[in-house]
Amino acid sequence: MVGQSSNQVKHRWADLGVNDFNVVTYKNIKALMNELEVTYKPIEDSVSYSTMDGAISYVIDPDYQAGSNHATTMPRLVQKGLDNFSKQAPIDYQDPAFAEFSIADYIHYRNTHNSDNDPNFYPVEFVQYNLYPRISGMYFVHDTMLSTMSFVAIMGYYLLQEGFGSAPPERVYVEGGCQTWSDALMDKLLEQGVAFVHNAQVQVFASPDGVDLLINHKSFEHFDSVVMACHASTALKLIQQGITNDIVNVLSQFDYYNSVAVAHTYAPLLPTDRNVWRTYNILIYGDDIQLRPYTISYVCNRHQNNVANSDYDQFGNPEFFVTLNPAIPIPDSYVLKQADGTPAVTHFTHNIVNVETLKAQTFL
Numbered sequence: 001m002v003g004q005s006s007n008q009v010k011h012r013w014a015d016l017g018v019n020d021f022n023v024v025t026y027k028n029i030k031a032l033m034n035e036l037e038v039t040y041k042p043i044e045d046s047v048s049y050s051t052m053d054g055a056i057s058y059v060i061d062p063d064y065q066a067g068s069n070h071a072t073t074m075p076r077l078v079q080k081g082l083d084n085f086s087k088q089a090p091i092d093y094q095d096p097a098f099a100e101f102s103i104a105d106y107i108h109y110r111n112t113h114n115s116d117n118d119p120n121f122y123p124v125e126f127v128q129y130n131l132y133p134r135i136s137g138m139y140f141v142h143d144t145m146l147s148t149m150s151f152v153a154i155m156g157y158y159l160l161q162e163g164f165g166s167a168p169p170e171r172v173y174v175e176g177g178c179q180t181w182s183d184a185l186m187d188k189l190l191e192q193g194v195a196f197v198h199n200a201q202v203q204v205f206a207s208p209d210g211v212d213l214l215i216n217h218k219s220f221e222h223f224d225s226v227v228m229a230c231h232a233s234t235a236l237k238l239i240q241q242g243i244t245n246d247i248v249n250v251l252s253q254f255d256y257y258n259s260v261a262v263a264h265t266y267a268p269l270l271p272t273d274r275n276v277w278r279t280y281n282i283l284i285y286g287d288d289i290q291l292r293p294y295t296i297s298y299v300c301n302r303h304q305n306n307v308a309n310s311d312y313d314q315f316g317n318p319e320f321f322v323t324l325n326p327a328i329p330i331p332d333s334y335v336l337k338q339a340d341g342t343p344a345v346t347h348f349t350h351n352i353v354n355v356e357t358l359k360a361q362t363f364l
């Protein structure tokens with residue numbers, strides 16, 4: 001990715017999608033990275049939450065520990081809710097009684113059933129200024145329907161990425177960006193004789209003997225089985241023979257949402273108070289921008305932990321950001337360019353994990 005200032009072209013990389021993982025919980029990914037000899041390094045694991053008017057503005061830095069008396073800028077009721085949530089929700093996650101709860105149902109349930117009989121167990125300030133803004137930055141949610149998202153799916157994120165219910169997280173980024181490890185994986189598989197076919201039109205014909213793939217409408221190839229790593233709606237279109245009613249029922253339960261990620265240098269998408277800029281920055285729009293109540297922006301320099309990297313200390317650290325679904329337009333001149341000169345912008349469709357989606361999958 002390229003930024004240009006004072007006739008100087010600077011090259012940096014940024015992930016516009018997956019950008020970190022917790023080595024403590026993603027054990028298989030860690031083993032794979034090690035086998036591929038891919039370098040990963042600690043991110044600066046910090047987050048800020050701010051309203052547009054700055055009335056709420058606080059940070060959670062890496063040394064914050066839920067329930068401790070550690071100094072924090074978090075509003076008291078937000079902290080109370082977060083502390084309760086980080087203790088109680090991982091326990092509730094294990095309880096099958098909550099399997100079909102939406103996050104809103106869960107919050108309501110716990111405010112009416114908790115050991116302290118506290119109707120403010122999860123204060124509304126926590127939900128409004130911490131929980132929902134954080135959920136909005138998770139990749140599998142619908143921006144405007146956060147309350148209907150599955151409690152279990154949301155907890156999956158908190159357990160895996162934020163270490164709830166287990167050891168503190170050690171979140172790392174892949175040096176050079178995620179493309180580095182997918183390239184390394186491909187090289188390794190090529191070495192082992194795995195064949196790759198790119199940009200082919202594929203149709204799937206299943207039978208009790210295995211699977212025949214029709215490639216580019218011309219030739220058939222026979223396999224024992226097929227793994228379709230595309231969206232369920234696409235898989236449904238590609239299977240031409242051998243599909244059962246159960247498979248149709250499951251694959252048709254998913255909803256999708258279009259998102260955009262932009263690499264840029266446009267500071268108005270960050271908190272007004274520069275001192276609270278952290279790795280992840282969540283802006284809370286309140287009622288001003290109804291369609292998109294929250295936006296998450298990464299300060300890439302912090303994500304790639306430039307402070308710990310002597311190359312970039314000397315580099316001068318021009319700050320650059322990635323924003324997911326910007327709620328206000330970014331002027332073109334602030335959008336960074338890819339090495340080929342095209343804007344560093346990606347549009348993608350992602351599936352939504354809500355209660356219905358999870359229920360459908362218990363079928364299989």
Ligand SMILES: Cc1cc2nc3c(=O)[nH]c(=O)nc-3n(C[C@H](O)[C@H](O)[C@H](O)COP(=O)(O)OP(=O)(O)OC[C@H]3O[C@@H](n4cnc5c(N)ncnc54)[C@H](O)[C@@H]3O)c2cc1C
Nearest residue numbers: 016017018019020021139229230231234261324348349350
């Ligand atoms: C901005 C952002 C940040 C994220 N950050 C993190 C993070 O920090 N850590 C983390 O763990 N996760 C993160 N995620 C989530 C992560 O990206 C997803 O969980 C992951 O990419 C899902 O992988 P997948 O292979 O299931 O689906 P996808 O990555 O969506 O892959 C589906 C693939 O199917 C292909 N396809 C579609 N149609 C066809 C067809 N007809 N034939 C063949 N192929 C087809 C698509 O091109 C695509 O490559 C983030 C996501 C986003 C958007």
